[in-house]
Amino acid sequence: xxxxxxxxxxxxxxxxxxxxxxxxxxxxxxxxxxxxxxxxxxxxxxxxxxxxxxxxxxxxxxxxxxxxxxxxxxxxxxxxxxxxxxxxxxxxxxxxxxxxxxxxxxxxxxxxxxxxxxxxxxxxxx
Amino acid sequence: xxxxxxxxxxxxxxxxxxxxxxxxxxxxxxxxxxxxxxxxxxxxxxxxxxxxxxxxxxxxxxxxxxxxxxxxxxxxxxxxxxxxxxxxxxxxxxxxxxxxxxxxxxxxxxxxxxxxxxxxxxxxxxxxxxxxxxxxxxxxxxxxxxxxxxxxxxxx
Numbered sequence: 001x002x003x004x005x006x007x008x009x010x011x012x013x014x015x016x017x018x019x020x021x022x023x024x025x026x027x028x029x030x031x032x033x034x035x036x037x038x039x040x041x042x043x044x045x046x047x048x049x050x051x052x053x054x055x056x057x058x059x060x061x062x063x064x065x066x067x068x069x070x071x072x073x074x075x076x077x078x079x080x081x082x083x084x085x086x087x088x089x090x091x092x093x094x095x096x097x098x099x100x101x102x103x104x105x106x107x108x109x110x111x112x113x114x115x116x117x118x119x120x121x122x123x124x125x126x
Numbered sequence: 127x128x129x130x131x132x133x134x135x136x137x138x139x140x141x142x143x144x145x146x147x148x149x150x151x152x153x154x155x156x157x158x159x160x161x162x163x164x165x166x167x168x169x170x171x172x173x174x175x176x177x178x179x180x181x182x183x184x185x186x187x188x189x190x191x192x193x194x195x196x197x198x199x200x201x202x203x204x205x206x207x208x209x210x211x212x213x214x215x216x217x218x219x220x221x222x223x224x225x226x227x228x229x230x231x232x233x234x235x236x237x238x239x240x241x242x243x244x245x246x247x248x249x250x251x252x253x254x255x256x257x258x259x260x261x262x263x264x265x266x267x268x269x270x271x272x273x274x275x276x277x278x279x280x281x282x
Binding site: 001006009010011012013014015016017018020021022024025026029043046047049050051054068071072073075076077078079080081082083084085086088089092104105107108111112114115116118119120 | 133134135136140141142144145146147148149150151152153155156157159160176179180182183184187205209210212213214215216217218219220221222223225226227229230237241242244245246248249251252253256
């Protein structure tokens with residue numbers, strides 16, 4: 001990775017994180033719930049987009065550089081694991097095991113499913 | 127404190143804090159990805175990054191909560207380090223996308239092991255961080271910490 005590409009990946013990660021902050025804030029303002037709806041939406045949509053981007057890269061419609069900037073950078077910074085995991089434990093502490101299970105394993109299943117769909121659609125385009 | 131009337135996510139300052147932290151966290155994740163390579167198809171770098179990030183976020187948020195209300199310097203730290211650095215350091219899209227690639231290339235068992243281990247050990251790491259944060263941030267005495275101007279209106 002060239003220094004310029006590395007800087008571009010980091011900057012894209014900053015943009016992704018800011019986007020996550022704004023999307024989560026907007027969702028929180030609209031949906032008042034102790035369930036982390038915002039992080040769920042962010043992680044599921046980001047997973048679909050990275051699956052799609054990876055598929056397009058496999059089909060050689062997207063270059064390795066763009067996969068790094070948009071995938072590792074933008075979508076990597078947009079989606080997050082630490083908050084999702086923290087929320088799972090918080091839901092357990094609130095004695096909501098069903099919600100904790102949905103937030104933990106449900107989010108994983110949904111994210112992998114849409115990433116697989118995106119990957120398939122991306123390779124199909126090639 | 128009139129500027130508190132607008133939510134943080136609609137204000138340039140907090141958004142810039144999150145972006146700066148997110149760029150740093152992403153840089154760290156990318157750098158680790160350059161030196162830590164997958165082992166037998168298992169994405170070791172992202173696996174380790176997500177577990178470490180989950181632990182540190184639990185520690186940070188619990189320690190900040192134990193030290194007082196989410197205002198002033200504590201809020202700045204939460205946005206910069208929690209939402210920004212750790213949010214950008216850890217990632218979910220690589221977890222699901224790598225799992226999808228493993229699934230579609232015949233590595234079903236490896237994909238399942240990777241996803242389940244990340245989520246389950248991630249919850250244990252978060253819990254461990256929260257427990258440690260509660261232990262180091264005992265409320266007694268912390269309330270008497272110097273209060274900065276932003277939180278002057280809070281009952282301490």
